[in-house]
Amino acid sequence: MIKVEQLSFSFPQKELYTNISFTLEEGQHCAFIGTSGSGKSTLIDILMDPDRYLFDGRLEMEPGCSIGYVSQFAQPDTSADTTVFEYIGASFIKLQNEIESICSEMETSSDIEPLLDKYQLALDAFDAMGGNDFESNIHKQLNLANLMKRRDLKVSDLSGGEFKLVQVMKEMLNRPDLMIMDEPDVFLDFDNLNALKQLINSHKGILLVVTHNRYLLNHCFNKIIHLENMEIQEYDGRYIEYNFSLLQTKIELQELTLAEKEEIERNENIIDNLRAIATYNSEASRGRALKARVKFQERLEARRIKAPFVDIKQPEIHFGIDHDVQDLTVLKVDQYRAAYDELLLDKVSFEMKSTDKVALIGPNGTGKTTLLRDIANNHPDSITLHADAKVAYLSQLQGEVLKDSNTLLEEFIDAGMSTYDEIRAHLAGYGFEREILNQRIESLSGGEKNLLQLAKVAVSNADLLLLDEPTSHLDTYTQIALDQAIQDYKGAILMISHDFYSVVNGMDYVLIIDDKTVRRMTIKKFKKMIYARHFDKDYLELEQQKKALETKIELALKATDFELAQSLMDELEALIKLL
Known part of the structure; x- marks a missing residue:
């Protein structure tokens, strides 16, 4: 068991926790959730290296408790020649080589006693790690993630999503007492996300996973830890029940x-x-x-009731256009080509009307971001934008759009807003208030930076929104607010996303990358394809019904019609059993 009691911690400019307590027990797969900037990553840092932090309270772990960690920002070493198999099994291979070296030394040594002791220690360590089965365990994991074909490939040749999965396998194979993963799902394509789900569900030890991914939350966890407003709430059960x-x-x-x-x-x-x-x-x-x-x-x-976990403020995301939208072609792509070390996209052609909402879908590393960046910034001859079209761009590489050395106020002055009062009022709707407005952007969390990008897109009054993984790092409450903003927007959207819900709920059709070009697919056909690979029958339809019921309940609460709200809750409970 890992036990946190009455923990309090703050930075000079921000208080994070006040007397929070929770436990993690054997067999628990715990989702760690909370709004952006609430301090989830900092709490993970405290768990991993408590001596680095001056906190009040107690942190109890078994002596020698081993911790595995998967960072959201890890990148492969492109200079190394290590294969996928060697990378995953590095600690086993190292010990295996040490045992072989001791055996070789014993063949020629006259003083064999100390070598025998050394040999036995190495064998015991190898056995304790499960070394006798490490090759078959690696193969099981690779098969589970559908990456067996990558076994002998260099790690540097993997896509970002594939490397994230390989990193998860490496940590799991070492069988830590506690496995921590910080947003392991960010930027994963549909297939890799499903592989991550399989790996999480196959793990036998304690898991603590920071995630906002609605698919993983609904399918992977038996405990929820929710950090909000400097307090923590524990719930033993599934996220949907929470x-x-x-x-x-x-x-x-x-x-x-x-x-x-x-x-x-x-x-x-x-x-x-x-x-x-x-x-x-x-x-x-x-x-x-x-x-x-x-x-x-x-x-x-x-004694007025305070409910920090019930009254969670959603940001007020709204994308507007300051003129009437006319029926015209806002974007034309004709025989577009993109290549780096290898050809990514070739003979890509499509058009978008001024009200089209389109998802650009494809595996990691197939050139989606390159295409979006060329539309936003580079304008090659193969891309034509309407002469009067105004474009706003949200990048998964946040530094492309936000200047880290700026304060939040300076960023929006640079964006063309005229007064600080106007900026303060706008950013307050996104949850940015008081002293945070004078902080530098570099001090924000990943979720806060993405939310800031959305706030910047919102003031652009653009005709075409280019959104590259807009839900990444965002908490679930902000994702739902974004879904609604996309549905309400009157202009055109071209969005890269691996979020099932955002694509199905908000897009008119999909552009699928296939054999280095794109083909158009209806939402109906896309849903059928996703069902075949990932979902149980009618899952997305039931999710939509659930969302509609939750909206009706919120409206009933606004009207203080508690009788209606409770009857709708009975319907919702029956629906959840189907999910």
Whole structure:
């Protein structure tokens, strides 16, 4: 067991945690969730190296507890000749070579006793690691991730998504007591994401995974740790059940809050009346009654229900256009070609109308980002934009769009906003307030930087949005807000995404990269293809029904119709059982 008790930690400019506690136990696969910038990565750093941090509270781990770690930013060493097999099994191969070396030395040594001791220690270590089965275990993992064909390939030749999976395999093979993964799903294509799901579900030890991926959250975890507003909530169960629990709690608390509010208002009226009487009647009993009522009111105010895990503020994402949208061709791509060390795309041709919403889909490393970047910035002869079209670009390489040395306020002055008050009002809708506005962009988390890019796109009034993995690093609440903003937008969108939900819920059709070119596919056909590879029957339709019910419940709560909200919750509970 790993136990955190009453932990508090802050940076000079920001308090992160106040007396948070949680446990991780054998066999738990735990999703670690929370809004961007809430301190998830910092808490992982504390778990991995507590001596580096000055925190209050207790962190209990078994002596010698081993931790495996997969970073969201790891990159392969392009100068190394290591094969995939050698990379995954490096610690086993090293010990295997050491044992062989000791054996060779024993053949020629006259003093064999110390070598025998050394040999036995190495054998014990190899056995403790599960060394006798390491080759077959690597093959099992490669087959599970559909990467057996990459076994003898150089690690430097893998795509980014493939390397992420190989990194996960390497850490899992070492059988750590605790396996930590920080957003391992970022930028993975559909097939690699499904492979990651298989690897997570096959792992026997304790897992702590920071993720906002709705597919993984719904399919991989039996415990949720939710960090929000400097507090933590634990839930033993699936993510879908946790969300249901949050919504049920919200209904109950809102009913209580309304009752509290009415009681406070009634007491306030009594106080006003007593004060009015006191102006012409100075009897001591009247003064005591007034004083008692004021104290009672203070107690009512003090016990007001606080629900940081229920009232989670979604950003107010809105993409607008400051003119009427006309029916015209906003983008034409004709015989586009892209190549680096090898040919990526060839003879790519398509057109987009001014209201088309299109997903560009393909495996990692097939040239999607290169095409989007050429449309946004480079404008080769094969790409034609309408003369009056205004383009906004969101990059998965955030430094392309955001200047790290700028403060948030400076970034939006550079973007053309005229006053600091205007910028403050705009960014407040995205959750950026107070002192954070004067921080440098480099200090933000990955999710906060992506949210800042969305805020920048929103003020562009662009006719064509080029969005490269816009949901990456975003928490689930922001992803849902983004889905809605995409659906409401009146202009054209070309979006690279491996998020099933964003593509199916918001796009008109899909451009699939196939044999170095693109072909158009309807959403209906795309869903059928995804079902065949990844989902149970009717999964996406049931997810849509779930989302619609949750929206109805929220509307019922706004209207304070608790009876309707509860009846809809009964429908939602029945639907969740199907999921």
